[in-house]
Amino acid sequence: xxxxxxxxxxxxxxxxxxxxxxxxxxxxxxxxxxxxxxxxxxxxxxxxxxxxxxxxxxxxxxxxxxxxxxxxxxxxxxxxxxxxxxxxxxxxxxxxxxxxxxxxxxxxxxxxxxxxxxxxxxxxxxxxxxxxxxxxxxxxxxxxxxxxxxxxxxxxxxxxxxxxxxxxxxxxxxxxxxxxxxxxxxxxxxxxxxxxxxxxxxxxxxxxxxxxxxxx
Amino acid sequence: xxxxxxxxxxxxxxxxxxxxxxxxxxxxxxxxxxxxxxxxxxxxxxxxxxxxxxxxxxxxxxxxxxxxxxxxxxxxxxxxxxxxxxxxxxxxxxxxxxxxxxxxxxxxxxxxxxxxxxxxxxxxxxxxxxxxxxxxxxxxxxxxxxxxxxxxxxxxxxxxxxxxxxxxxxxxxxxxxxxxxxxxxxxxxxxxxxxxxxxxxxxxxxxxxxxxxxxx
Numbered sequence: 111x112x113x114x115x116x117x118x119x120x121x122x123x124x125x126x127x128x129x130x131x132x133x134x135x136x137x138x139x140x141x142x143x144x145x146x147x148x149x150x151x152x153x154x155x156x157x158x159x160x161x162x163x164x165x166x167x168x169x170x171x172x173x174x175x176x177x178x179x180x181x182x183x184x185x186x187x188x189x190x191x192x193x194x195x196x197x198x199x200x201x202x203x204x205x206x207x208x209x210x211x212x213x214x215x216x217x218x219x220x221x222x223x224x225x226x227x228x229x230x231x232x233x234x235x236x237x238x239x240x241x242x243x244x245x246x247x248x249x250x251x252x253x254x255x256x257x258x259x260x261x262x263x264x265x266x267x268x269x270x271x272x273x274x275x276x277x278x279x280x281x282x283x284x285x286x287x288x289x290x291x292x293x294x295x296x297x298x299x300x301x302x303x304x305x306x307x308x309x310x311x312x313x314x315x316x317x318x319x320x321x322x323x324x325x326x
Numbered sequence: 327x328x329x330x331x332x333x334x335x336x337x338x339x340x341x342x343x344x345x346x347x348x349x350x351x352x353x354x355x356x357x358x359x360x361x362x363x364x365x366x367x368x369x370x371x372x373x374x375x376x377x378x379x380x381x382x383x384x385x386x387x388x389x390x391x392x393x394x395x396x397x398x399x400x401x402x403x404x405x406x407x408x409x410x411x412x413x414x415x416x417x418x419x420x421x422x423x424x425x426x427x428x429x430x431x432x433x434x435x436x437x438x439x440x441x442x443x444x445x446x447x448x449x450x451x452x453x454x455x456x457x458x459x460x461x462x463x464x465x466x467x468x469x470x471x472x473x474x475x476x477x478x479x480x481x482x483x484x485x486x487x488x489x490x491x492x493x494x495x496x497x498x499x500x501x502x503x504x505x506x507x508x509x510x511x512x513x514x515x516x517x518x519x520x521x522x523x524x525x526x527x528x529x530x531x532x533x534x535x536x537x538x539x540x541x542x
Contacts, residue, residue: 157458159375238513239455242373283521283529286514287507294506294513297454304498313499320536 117315120217124311127205127222131198137190142180144170146194149187154232158188158240188240189248195230195237196255200262202226207262212270213324216288219266220318221311223292227299228307234296263289270322277323288318333531336433340527343421343438347414353406358396360386362410365403370448374404374456404456405464411446411453412471416478418442423478428486429540432504435482436534437527439508443515444523450512479505486538493539504534 137143148169152161163184167174181187206219227234244252263285270276278284291314305313319325353359364385368377379400383390397403422435443450460468479501486492494500507530521529535541 157373157375159373239458242455279532280529283526284533287530287533290507290510290514291503294510297509298502298506310499313496314503316495317500317503317537320539321533323536 117217117221117312120214120221120315121308121312123209123214123218124206124221124225125308127202127218128226130205131201137194141170141172145172145177145180146187146190149184150191150233150236153188153191153236153240158184158236158243185243185245185248188236188243189245189252191233192237192241192244192248192252193255195233196252196259198226198230199223200255200259203259203262207266212266212273212275213319215266216270216276216322216324217315217319219263220288220292221315223289224295224314225307225311227292227295228303228310231296231299234293238293238296260285260289267322275324277326278321284322287321291318333433333437333528336430336437336531337524337528339425339430339434340422340437340441341524343418343434344442346421347417353410357386357388361388361393361396362403362406365400366407366449366452369404369407369452369456374400374452374459401459401461401464404452404459405461405468407449408453408457408460408464408468409471411449412468412475414442414446415439416471416475419475419478423482428482428489428491429535431482432486432492432534432538432540433531435479436504436508437531439505440511440530441523441527443508443511444519444526447512447515450509454509454512476501476505483538491540493542494537500538503537507534 137146145166148166149161151169152165156165161184163174163177166184166187167177170177181190202222203219206222207215209215209218241249241252264282267276267278267281267285267288271278271281276284295310295314299307299310303310353362361382364382365377367385368381372381377400379390379393382400382403383393386393397406418438419435422438423431425431425434457465457468480498483492483494483501483504484497487494487497492500511526511530515523515526519526
C-alpha cells in the first residue's frame with residue numbers, strides 16, 4: 111500500500127487553507143449577499159429556467175425593482191455564483207499546489223478540494239447543471255478559470271513525477287482523475303452520507319495518494 | 327506500481343460487453359426512437375425547461391399531436407431518457423461485476439463504464455443536470471436504479487477485499503471513488519480530449535487498479 115505520509119497533517123493544513131478562504135465567500139454588501147443567497151436557493155430548488163425574479167425578490171426580502179439596482183438580469187446572478195464558485199475552487203487548488211513538497215501539496219489539495227465540494231455541494235451543482243444558461247462572454251470567462259484550475263493540477267502532478275515522488279502512467283489523465291474525485295463529490299454527497307466532509311477528505315487523500323503512486 | 331494484470335484483455339472483454347448492450351440502446355419503434363432522439367438533442371441544446379414540444383416535433387418530423395400518441399408529456403420523455411441511461415449503466419456494472427475473478431471484474435467494469443460515459447456523454451449530462459425535473463414517482467424509480475448500481479460496485483469491491491485481491495481503507499468510499507471516476511468523464515470529456523474513449527478506458531483501468539490496491 112502506498113505510504114500516506116500523514117493524512118492528519120494534510121487535513122490540518124487543508125482546514126487552515128479553507129479558513130483563510132472564508133473572506134472570499136462574501137458577496138460584498140449585505141444586500142448583494144442576500145440577493146445571491148436567494149438566487150442560489152431558488153436555482154437549486156426550481157432550476158435557473160424555473161426561477162423568476164419574483165422568487166429571488168421574495169427570498170431576499172426586496173422588491174424586484176430593488177434587485178435591478180444590484181444585478182441587471184438573472185443571468186448576471188448565475189454568473190456571479192459561477193465566478194465565485196470557480197474562483198474559490200481555483201484558489202484552493204493554486205494555494206495547495208504552491209506548497210513546495212509535491213506530496214504534501216497534492217494531499218492538501220485533495221483534502222481541501224474534497225471537503226469544499228462536500229460542503230459547497232449546492233453551489234457546485236447549480237454552477238455545473240446550469241452552465242448552459244451563461245451568456246457567451248461569461249461562459250468564456252468561466253472556461254478560463256477551469257483551464258487555470260486544470261493546469262495548476264497538471265503542473266503539480268508533473269512536478270511530482272519529475273522529482274520521482276509520484277509515478278503515474280499519464281500526467282494529464284491522472285490530473286483529470288484527481289479533479290474528478292473531488293468535483294463528483296458535489297453530485298453524490300448528502301447529509302445522509304456516512305462521512306463528514308472532513309472524514310471524506312482524509313479518505314480521499316489516501317485514495318489519491320495511491321492513484322498518484324506516492325511512495326512507490 | 328500495482329500490477330495491472332492485463333488492461334488490453336480487460337478492454338477486449340469490455341468492448342464485447344458494450345457490443346452485447348447495443349440492442350438495449352434501441353428505444354423501440356422507429357417513431358419512438360426519432361422522438362426520444364429529438365428530445366435528447368433539444369434538452370442538451372436548450373435545457374429541459376427551455377424545450378417546448380414544438381422543438382421535439384420539429385426535430386422528429388412529427389406533429390405535436392402525433393407526439394402525444396407516444397408520450398404524455400415532456401417529463402415522460404425525460405424519464406424515458408433517464409431510465410434508459412440508468413438501466414444501461416446498471417447493465418454494464420452488473421454484467422462486469424458478475425465475472426468471477428474480482429480483479430478482471432473491476433477492470434472490465436472500469437473500462438466499460440468509462441468508455442460508455444465518454445461516448446454517451448450527451449445523454450449522461452442531460453440525465454444528470456435535469457434530474458430535478460422528474461416527477462416524484464419517476465425520481466424514485468431512478469434513485470432505485472442508482473442504488474442498485476452503487477450496491478453492485480460495493481459488493482464487487484467487498485468480494486475483492488474478502489479474497490485479499492484488493493486492499494482498500496474503506497469499501498464504500500473506494501466504491502464511490504470508482505463510480506465517480508467514470509461518471510465525471512461525461513462532464514469533462516469532449517471530442518477535443520487527447521484520448522479516444524477506448525484509450526481513456528484503458529488508462530482508467532490502471533488508475534482504478536492502483537486505487538483498489540490490486541496486486542499489493
